[in-house]
Amino acid sequence: MIAILQSYSSMLLGALGKTLLLTLLSLLFAMIIGMIFALMNVGRNRVLNCIGTIYVDAVRGVPLIVLAYFIYFGVPSGMKMMGATDFRLSALQAGTIALAMNCGAYMAEIIRAGIQSVDKGQMEASRSLGLSYAKSMRLVILPQAIRTMVPSIINQFIITLKDTSILSVIGFPELTNMGKTIAGNTFKSLQTWAIVGIMYMIVIVALSKLAKRIERRIDRGR
Template structure:
């Protein structure tokens, strides 16, 4: 095991960095997607409600591995069929898109639940002061909802971090994919996957502790 760390330690650390980069990019885009569709689902426009519901149900109903294959192989093939012969997506772009769409669907539900957890009287009070619906949502409701959403958002970050391992199937050089390469070079499966597992565990346990601490602070602040 020590020999693997000495020879492949830098490669594993780079792969961990790639995993964290993919997770952060995906969570950033997922927040935008989640906010858009979450607001659609809490609004009073039935058309927007329907669009938001269809997106959330459709994306959550498709396995991430299928979504990754669709974006990495299917979308370029479709674009080339439309005449865009040079259209390509690299593994980072396709992986970020797949994770963002998948995570965004769950973020939409987190945001919807967070907004609905705020007492309706807050919106009514803001509207009675002359604020528009959008201003009331942005200035009054969402800031209160964020306090409720933060622990769930961190938990979703952890889930997304673990889901990056699925993207080894499209060749993205994240931690699991590099682990496969090391096993192929050394034939030391037990030691390699033990190292990879510990690296995942250290990051995820750290994030879990942060989530619990934030949740305790939020609960004390109420």
């Protein structure tokens, strides 16, 4: 195990950095997607409610690996059929889109639950003061909802971090993919996967502790 660390530590750390980069990018776009569809779901427009519900149910019903294959292989193939022969998606681009779409569906539910946890009287009171629905949501409801959403968002970050390992199937050089490469080069699968597992565990345990600490602070602040 020490020999592997001495020879491949820089590659493993680089792969971990790419894993975290992919996770952060995906979560950023997922929060935007989630906010859009959450607002659709909590609004009074039935058409938007239906669109939001269909997106959440459809994306959560498709395995991430299928979504990754569709975006990385299917979309460029479809673009070529339409005449865009030079259209390409890198593994990072396809992976970010797939994870953002997948995570965005779960984020929509987290944000929706956060918004609905705020007393309905808050919206009614702000509207009675002359604020529009959009301003009431932005200035009154969302700031309160965020307090309850933060622990769930961190938990979703952890789930997304673990889901990046699936994207090794499209060749993205994240930590699991690097583990495959090192195990293949050294023929030391036990030691290699033990190191990879420990690296994942350290990051995930740290994030879990952070989520619990934030949750305790929120509970004390109520």
